[in-house]
Amino acid sequence: MDFLRPVTWEQALAYKAERPEATPIQGGTDVMVEINLDKGRPAALLDLNPVAELTRWSAEGTEIRVGSGVTYTRLIAELGPLLPGLAQASRTVGSPQIRNRGTVAGNLGAASPAGDAHPPLLASGAIVEAESVRGTRIIPIAEFYTGVKRNALRPDELIRAVRIPAATGPQYFSKIGTRNAMVIAVCSFAVALHPGERRVGTGIGSAAPTPRRAPEAEEFVAAELDWEGRSPLDPEAARRFGELVAGAAAPIDDVRGRADYRLHSLAVMARRTLGWAWNDYTGRGPA
Amino acid sequence: MRVNISVNGESMAADDVWEGESLLYVLRERLGLPGAKNACEQGECGSCTVYLDGTPVCACLVAAGQAEGRDVITVEGLASGGELDEVQRSFVEAGAVQCGFCTPGLIVQAHSLIESTPGVPADAEIREALAGNLCRCTGYEKILDAVRLAAARKHQP
Numbered sequence: 001m002d003f004l005r006p007v008t009w010e011q012a013l014a015y016k017a018e019r020p021e022a023t024p025i026q027g028g029t030d031v032m033v034e035i036n037l038d039k040g041r042p043a044a045l046l047d048l049n050p051v052a053e054l055t056r057w058s059a060e061g062t063e064i065r066v067g068s069g070v071t072y073t074r075l076i077a078e079l080g081p082l083l084p085g086l087a088q089a090s091r092t093v094g095s096p097q098i099r100n101r102g103t104v105a106g107n108l109g110a111a112s113p114a115g116d117a118h119p120p121l122l123a124s125g126a127i128v129e130a131e132s133v134r135g136t137r138i139i140p141i142a143e144f145y146t147g148v149k150r151n152a153l154r155p156d157e158l159i160r161a162v163r164i165p166a167a168t169g170p171q172y173f174s175k176i177g178t179r180n181a182m183v184i185a186v187c188s189f190a191v192a193l194h195p196g197e198r199r200v201g202t203g204i205g206s207a208a209p210t211p212r213r214a215p216e217a218e219e220f221v222a223a224e225l226d227w228e229g230r231s232p233l234d235p236e237a238a239r240r241f242g243e244l245v246a247g248a249a250a251p252i253d254d255v256r257g258r259a260d261y262r263l264h265s266l267a268v269m270a271r272r273t274l275g276w277a278w279n280d281y282t283g284r285g286p287a
Numbered sequence: 288m289r290v291n292i293s294v295n296g297e298s299m300a301a302d303d304v305w306e307g308e309s310l311l312y313v314l315r316e317r318l319g320l321p322g323a324k325n326a327c328e329q330g331e332c333g334s335c336t337v338y339l340d341g342t343p344v345c346a347c348l349v350a351a352g353q354a355e356g357r358d359v360i361t362v363e364g365l366a367s368g369g370e371l372d373e374v375q376r377s378f379v380e381a382g383a384v385q386c387g388f389c390t391p392g393l394i395v396q397a398h399s400l401i402e403s404t405p406g407v408p409a410d411a412e413i414r415e416a417l418a419g420n421l422c423r424c425t426g427y428e429k430i431l432d433a434v435r436l437a438a439a440r441k442h443q444p
Contacts, residue, residue: 001305001306001307002306003288003306003350003352005352005355025350025353027348028348028349028350028353029330029345029348031350032309032330032347032348032349032350033328033329033330033348035307035309035350036309036328036329036347037328037329041307042307044306045306045307045350045352047350047352047353049353073342094330094419095330095333095418095419095420096343096396096415096416096418096419097330097333097336097343097344097345097396097419098330098345098348098419100342100343100344101344101345101348101349180418181415181418181419182331182418182419
């Protein structure tokens with residue numbers, strides 16, 4: 001195994017071009033588990049810790065550009081008001097020690113269907129900034145996930161940043177697990193209201209081969225909601241929204257939960273998070 | 288490969304480090320610092336918690352090469368001149384040590400919580416801060432007592 005230590009982003013891209021089989025490592029919270037438990041042995045590790053520019057985030061117009069080295073701890077501390085859904089999901093990641101090292105880009109690189117960051121990224125309509133020596137490629141989040149632990153990155157590409165539209169309305173994340181800390185989601189769900197466009201974003205986690213949206217549920221509920229008059233959420237519409245979200249999932253039975261439990265809990269989480277978001281939007285306070 | 292790390296304020300070098308090796312392995316097996324414990328090797332238990340550039344992390348999830356040129360403080364580095372740190376003393380006095388295997392990780396994590404919190408943290412804050420540290424003896428009540436005691440001593444001298 002080789003250990004590659006680029007100091008600049010350009011060097012990192014050059015290494016990745018030269019050694020496409022190298023595994024990038026940032027927080028190590030996934031990569032090192034694989035190595036420690038001997039589940040896989042990369043030909044080389046490409047350490048991105050020394051590339052300081054990756055640890056920065058910036059507001060660019062209505063978009064927040066989060067560098068691939070920004071940890072969950074910093075995202076929670078610094079980006080809660082701008083990216084509330086992602087910040088909520090980040091608070092549920094692992095433990096303080098894990099959040100001190102782990103990154104959203106790492107979640108994307110691993111592309112586990114259970115990754116906590118995925119549902120809010122889908123609900124917000126994020127964009128992945130992938131780069132190689134050949135140039136920059138902009139990948140819409142919904143096209144990024146291609147299979148279980150597989151993503152759309154090409155072998156010579158690295159994730160430089162994730163661009164996420166700043167919230168324009170309430171956002172919520174919900175996750176099922178056996179305790180609050182150190183939980184790999186049994187399943188999870190994120191909702192984002194986009195009042196300017198009269199649109200609702202969704203993201204489903206850990207209930208299909210990849211994280212995915214629930215487009216039918218989004219369209220249904222966007223048409224049902226009284227955006228102008230801000231009247232209370234119709235319980236029947238909320239129930240139907242939950243049903244459609246569950247309908248968009250394709251879960252399996254596994255060690256963390258059964259498929260039918262995942263479908264049931266997804267419907268419940270979708271209904272509840274929509275209720276919380278709508279109450280915020282209409283100024284009615286917590287549901 | 289050779290890895291140079293500042294550990295507990297002392298420049299140290301480890302040789303013949305395998306590229307996939309963890310910082311935890313380097314500390315324990317190459318640098319003779321067995322304080323940080325090796326238990327789950329997947330970040331679940333917190334027993335290997337050390338400071339990396341002032342931030343508590345699981346040493347088992349830091350690749351050794353990632354620690355090159357950085358500052359690591361282990362539980363061994365908290366006591367000074369033979370005198371236990373406040374958090375260590377509080378763990379002893381509160382009876383927060385049973386089998387002791389989780390203790391070093393808990394002490395580093397609790398130390399970080401107390402350093403970064405003005406006053407005595409609320410129980411919810413303590414529980415959240417220690418959520419990634421497992422005690423298989425389930426001695427959590429005494430551990431909470433120890434953290435409250437250490438925080439009170441630090442902030443009400």
